[in-house]
Amino acid sequence: MTTHDTPKTIVAADAEIVGSLKSASSVQVEGRLGGDLTCAGFAHIGPGAVIRGNISAESVTLSGQVSGNITARERVDLKQAARAVGDIKAKRLVVEDGVVLIGRVEVNPSGAPIAVPAAGGTPGLETPAADKPSDDSRRGFFGKR
C-alpha cells in the first residue's frame, strides 16, 4: 500500500458530515457524507457509506451508495454491493456483477478520445450515427442532454 492509499481521514460508520470534505491524502468513508468529497489520493467508500455529492479523487473504490458524479484521475472500482447514481469519468473502470449504476460513463484506458468507427468500415453495416442528423431512437434512455 502506498502512502496515497493509506487512509488518513476516516469518516466512521456512526459519523455524519453535512458539507464538503477535502483532503490532501486518502479518505475512507464508512458513514454519511452530505456534500462533495475531494481528495488527492485514494477514496474508499465502505459498504455502509452513503454519499450525496460528487466525488473527485485519484482512485475510487465504491462499495456503498453514491448519489453524485464520480471523477477519478486513475481508476474507479465498483464493488458488488455498490450503488452509483450519477456520471462516472475515469481512466479505468472495473464493475463487478451486481452493481446498480445509473448515469453516463466515460472511461478510456488509453486516455485518448475514443475514435468513432469509420463510416462503412464494416461492410454490410450502417454507419454510426455520430455524423447523422439527430434521431430519437439513438439518443439512449436518458433523452436529450
Place this chain on the structure above:
Amino acid sequence: MAASKDPVFIDGYSSVQAVRRLRTDGQDATAPAGGAAGTEAPAAARFRQTAMPIRHEIRCYRCGFEFVVTGRLDKVLCHKCRTFLSTENHTVDGLWGGRLETIGAITVTPTGLIKAGEVFAMDLLLHGRIEGGQLNVKRRLEVFAGASLDLASATFRDLVINAGMVLVPAEPVVCRDITIAGELEAVVECSGLVTVKSGGLFRGAIRAPRLAVEDGAAIEADVAVETAETTAPATAAASEGESHD
C-alpha cells in the same frame, strides 16, 4: 424375448453405479465394489458426486416448439410436429443462398458468404459475411474480426463480439447476454448480463439488470443497470438519506 435387439438404455441408477465403481477402483483397486458382506463399505468408496447428463434446449426450426433433451443428441424428434431435426454442425466456406436448418452449430468461415439465405441454428460462429435473408440463432451468435452482418435481420439470445470486430448496428440490440471484446456502438437492451472485456469498447446506451466491466475496457455510454430487487432498497435508502438530511 427380443431384448437383445432393443437399444441399450443407461438409466440414472446405472450411471450412479458406474461412477461409484469408478471411484472405488480409483481409490483401491483390490477392494470389492460393494464391500464384504456384513461390513460397511469404506468411506472412500462412497459416491460423492453425480454425473448429470447434458441438457439440450431445443427449438424446432419447423414449428418453433421448445423442449429439452437430456443426454447425447442423436436423432431428435420434435414432440409437436413430429419432424426429425438435423443435429449436424455445418461449415459454410463458399456462397450459400438457400435454407440451412440445424439444431447444431453453423460456422461461416472468412471465405463464406450467406446471401439471401434463411438460416436457423443453435449457435452461429461468423467469420465471414451474411447478406440479406433471415438469421435465427437460438442460443449464441458469435462474430469474429472481419465478419459482416445486418443485426436487424437476425434474432439471437446471446451475442459475443470478439476482439477486432467493429459492430455498429442501426437498430437497438435486444437480447439476453452480450459479451464485448471488440467494439460495439449501439443502444443495448439486455435481460441478462452485459460484459465488456478488457480491450473492448462500447459506445451508446445500456439498459440491463447486470453489468460487468473488466479492467482495461473503454466505455462511453449512458448506463442504466438495475434489477427489480435492487431498485426497491436503493429507493428506500435514498428516501432515508433525504429524511436524514
